[in-house]
Amino acid sequence: MERMRTMISPGRYVQGKGALHRVGDYLEQLGSSPLFVADDLVWGFVGHDIESSLRKAGLPLVREKFNGIPSALEVDRLVDVIKQTGADVAVAVGGGSTIDAVKAAGFLAGVRWANCPTVASTDAPCSALSVIYTENGEFEEYRFFPRNPDLVLIDSQVVANAPASFLVAGVGDALATWLEARATAQSGSKTMAGGLPTVTGTALAKLSWDVLWENALPAIDAVMDNQVTPAVEKVIEANTLLSGLGFESGGLAAAHAIHNGLTAVGATHGLAHGQKVNIGSLTQLVLEGARTSDIRDFIEFTTQVGLPTTLIEVGLKSDDTESLRTVAAASTVEGETIHSMPFDVTSDDVASALASLDRFSVQVREAAKLPSPVPYTTCH
Structure with missing residues (x-):
């Protein structure tokens, strides 16, 4: 196989x-x-x-x-x-x-x-x-x-009819699908389906990304009024079917491994899966050395969607070295999907990437006149 x-x-x-x-x-x-x-x-x-x-x-x-x-x-x-x-x-x-x-x-x-x-x-x-x-x-x-x-x-x-926050979380989960499938295709790693990625699985992951960038914002506005519009139908399908097929047959990489690492710290436990995955996606982009413009676009878009783009929004701090090392260690254990990246990733790499998020994300948000980060606590 x-x-x-x-x-x-x-x-x-x-x-x-x-x-x-x-x-x-x-x-x-x-x-x-x-x-x-x-x-x-x-x-x-x-x-x-x-x-x-x-x-x-x-x-x-x-x-x-x-x-x-x-x-x-x-x-x-x-x-x-x-x-x-x-x-x-x-x-x-x-x-x-x-x-x-x-x-x-x-x-x-x-x-x-x-x-x-x-x-x-x-x-x-x-x-x-x-x-x-x-x-x-x-x-x-x-x-x-x-x-x-x-x-x-x-x-x-x-x-x-459900709170819009659920759809927002789904967008965070689904946006990671293309980033991770792209990395898996580049590395030639196996997918969650047990084989190499198919062209179909990778293409569906990319389609999920494209649908969300085009439809997520109007869809979220619609569900705030409990309305079903064509944009809502497309985002539901992207979050559920396209992302489901894309992650499983396209592959997981760093974003979901970092999500799993975040669960090792109690301060993150009240957050939705997709909120933590979005931090994982942003961290993966940093690890990849992605173009600054791509990282900036991702921060701006996901902030507009309502997803966290800083550590303080998931209950952590960039100077909390112990917590970041805990997350990084759990993200890089043997068998984690972070090892599907097309290059070796160490625990130190992850800790450094996480620590670098807050300052740049805050600068991007200020420049774009987007809301400042609100610290998350488990008392929310």
Whole structure:
């Protein structure tokens, strides 16, 4: 498999206003006893629509509460629930944490699995892997599966009804896709799909980037008023499908490794995945020695989007040497995706790149008359 090129994808992707009203039609093609996993808040928003759709399709409704963190313990608990209920399809309803837990549990239980994202905040829904965290929220491991979800169904109106901050976080996650796929293609490293990147996977990563630079700002404005516009539909697809296919079959590199490193510091734990990934993307550009104009453009655009571009916005400081070394060490452990960069990256390299962010980013923001950074604390 070392020299094989691989492309993988979910069995079916469905997106549009009112899609949840059709969930029963799609699930009856997969099994007869679905188990829905969702937290109480999410279920309060969408449970009625799902129940109505299942009734029309003649399927039973069984729902289990998700407890918040996709930890090994939570995954094992859900495996037991799947077996006890006799479910033949595990269905995640919610954000990336719920989806990662259900994918891992569905695989271990030997059933099919489907995802119904209620936000477009990560590219987790389409992939054949789960990110597992400790009970304290620190990155623990990637778990890889031999296949992708059987169904990904996303209701655009539900996404537009959620706080705009979720869509913003998704943009941060998805913007990294092209930067990392580009680096992986240059280095000839393997992707998360288990082979070399395909031209298709790399092209989809680039398309995700292009769609977001063109549509992210008007889409965020629209969802602030809970509206679904063509720009919103495009950004949902970029965040979920294009980024999902692009990262998995195009490759991960420094940006997500640095995200994983950031989780090793408690000060970052209240932040969304995409917020931390954006710091990883910016750090990757610094590590690459990217043109100053490219780094400036990235800082200006992602600041306008509402993403952090300085350390103080993720609870760190450029002179906090101990924390930066902790992040850098965790980012560069053996097996991390940072080693897919087309050059060697050491822990010292990462620490230096992180420490250099604040001063330049603040200067860029001042010159562009953009808001000054607001320090983040876990009390937010």
